[in-house]
Amino acid sequence: MRKFLLPLTVVLSLSAFAEVKVLKNFTLIDGTGKAAIADVGMTIENGRITSIGSAANIKPPAGAQVIDLTGKFVMPGIINLHGHVGNTVDMLQNPKFFTRENIEKNLRTYASYGVTTILSLGTDQDLIFQIRDEQRAGRPGFARVYTAGQGFTIKGGVGGSPPGTYNPEDAGEIPKDVDALASKKADMVKMWVDDALGKRKKMPFEMSKAIIDNAHRNRLRVAAHIFYLADAKQLVGAGVDALAHSVRDQPVDRELIDSMKKHRTWQAAATLTREASMFVYAKPFPLLEDPFFARSLSPATIANLNDPVNQKKIASDPDFSKYPSFLETAQKNLKRLADAGVPYGLGTDSGPPGRFPGFFEQWEMELMVDAGLTPTQVIVAATKSGAEFLHAADLGTLETGKWADLIVLNGNPAANIKNTRSIDSVYIAGNRVAP
Numbered sequence: 001m002r003k004f005l006l007p008l009t010v011v012l013s014l015s016a017f018a019e020v021k022v023l024k025n026f027t028l029i030d031g032t033g034k035a036a037i038a039d040v041g042m043t044i045e046n047g048r049i050t051s052i053g054s055a056a057n058i059k060p061p062a063g064a065q066v067i068d069l070t071g072k073f074v075m076p077g078i079i080n081l082h083g084h085v086g087n088t089v090d091m092l093q094n095p096k097f098f099t100r101e102n103i104e105k106n107l108r109t110y111a112s113y114g115v116t117t118i119l120s121l122g123t124d125q126d127l128i129f130q131i132r133d134e135q136r137a138g139r140p141g142f143a144r145v146y147t148a149g150q151g152f153t154i155k156g157g158v159g160g161s162p163p164g165t166y167n168p169e170d171a172g173e174i175p176k177d178v179d180a181l182a183s184k185k186a187d188m189v190k191m192w193v194d195d196a197l198g199k200r201k202k203m204p205f206e207m208s209k210a211i212i213d214n215a216h217r218n219r220l221r222v223a224a225h226i227f228y229l230a231d232a233k234q235l236v237g238a239g240v241d242a243l244a245h246s247v248r249d250q251p252v253d254r255e256l257i258d259s260m261k262k263h264r265t266w267q268a269a270a271t272l273t274r275e276a277s278m279f280v281y282a283k284p285f286p287l288l289e290d291p292f293f294a295r296s297l298s299p300a301t302i303a304n305l306n307d308p309v310n311q312k313k314i315a316s317d318p319d320f321s322k323y324p325s326f327l328e329t330a331q332k333n334l335k336r337l338a339d340a341g342v343p344y345g346l347g348t349d350s351g352p353p354g355r356f357p358g359f360f361e362q363w364e365m366e367l368m369v370d371a372g373l374t375p376t377q378v379i380v381a382a383t384k385s386g387a388e389f390l391h392a393a394d395l396g397t398l399e400t401g402k403w404a405d406l407i408v409l410n411g412n413p414a415a416n417i418k419n420t421r422s423i424d425s426v427y428i429a430g431n432r433v434a435p
């Protein structure tokens with residue numbers, strides 16, 4: 001018996017230091033796709049879930065903070081697989097805005113909308129790695145950031161420009177740039193393969209192929225900005241790991257679907273809201289009047305979007321009449337890929353001017369349901385699947401051992417996806433971060 005006394009004392013003194021929270025009496029949507037479960041309790045120790053189950057069986061330890069959530073719904077935090085942080089102030093984008101203050105402001109805004117993790121896709125300067133590494137060493141007070149660091153664009157092409165991206169002149173430069181990303185432990189590699197409807201230069205295939213091959217040599221994965229079905233096919237065939245936008249020029253076909261399944265390529269982000277953002281601001285946009293969305297926009301941004309001169313300018317884009325059909329095609333393609341069993345997450349391309357963090361992820365879920373997915377499919381895409389794509393084993397679902405990144409809601413999101421907007425509070429690593 002004596003043998004057990006010492007270890008027991010050690011355990012007791014350790015748990016005396018543990019910060020323990022108990023959430024109880026809520027309905028759980030755990031992110032796995034299982035049906036909602038009523039009357040659940042969850043114990044959180046130092047930010048991680050240590051037990052979850054029937055509230056009646058949860059015995060809060062002495063000193064625990066107990067939070068009664070009777071009547072509430074709890075789901076995992078939303079994971080956005082295509083965002084951009086730090087480069088935008090109001091309706092202007094410039095790499096000079098890429099400061100810690102601006103990055104953290106964006107990450108706080110995401111968190112306030114229940115987006116607890118984002119993958120920033122290819123417009124980051126090196127400061128992002130420092131912020132990410134600090135977060136991973138502790139318990140972040142705002143959304144977790146994953147990053148592709150500097151993505152690959154070409155001069156005169158689509159995408160950003162240095163210092164937020166690499167602009168290789170030829171494929172020979174690519175190995176050293178990818179090696180640099182690997183040494184910074186980038187979470188992904190991003191490249192843009194598009195010509196903006198013929199208005200820009202497209203990255204040549206030998207270059208995108210070199211990016212994929214060099215990333216894989218470094219055990220990194222590649223997410224591609226694409227627009228055309230033909231480019232998607234070529235890149236999936238070459239081993240690209242994810243499409244960061246929907247195919248938008250035409251319906252996806254059997255050949256692409258079979259190739260994505262064979263190569264296990266993800267439709268990581270459908271970016272439906274990004275497509276909508278190309279045309280909705282050409283006239284007064286009702287969501288801007290919704291206090292849930294308006295609260296995160298500065299008066300200058302709202303004035304800009306409500307200015308008839310700017311609305312006219314948007315409508316005068318020679319390609320303007322095509323944009324609604326790109327959204328429609330993207331929605332049909334998402335449904336088709338989902339039905340075929342291609343893995344998909346949630347991603348918006350939020351962050352640039354007019355594409356608002358948090359607001360867009362919430363709206364994206366509605367557009368995914370409009371595309372024909374069930375609310376539960378959308379919730380799984382936005383949580384469990386997002387974590388799987390990021391290889392984030394301790395995020396995405398509410399199960400023992402995972403970080404307590406979660407949203408407390410007043411309505412059931414599995415019954416109506418718009419209930420993801422009925423936010424009571426948001427937790428990251430067990431800490432209430434919003435409101």
Ligand SMILES: [Zn+2]
Nearest residue numbers: 082084121349
């Ligand atoms: Zn993007």
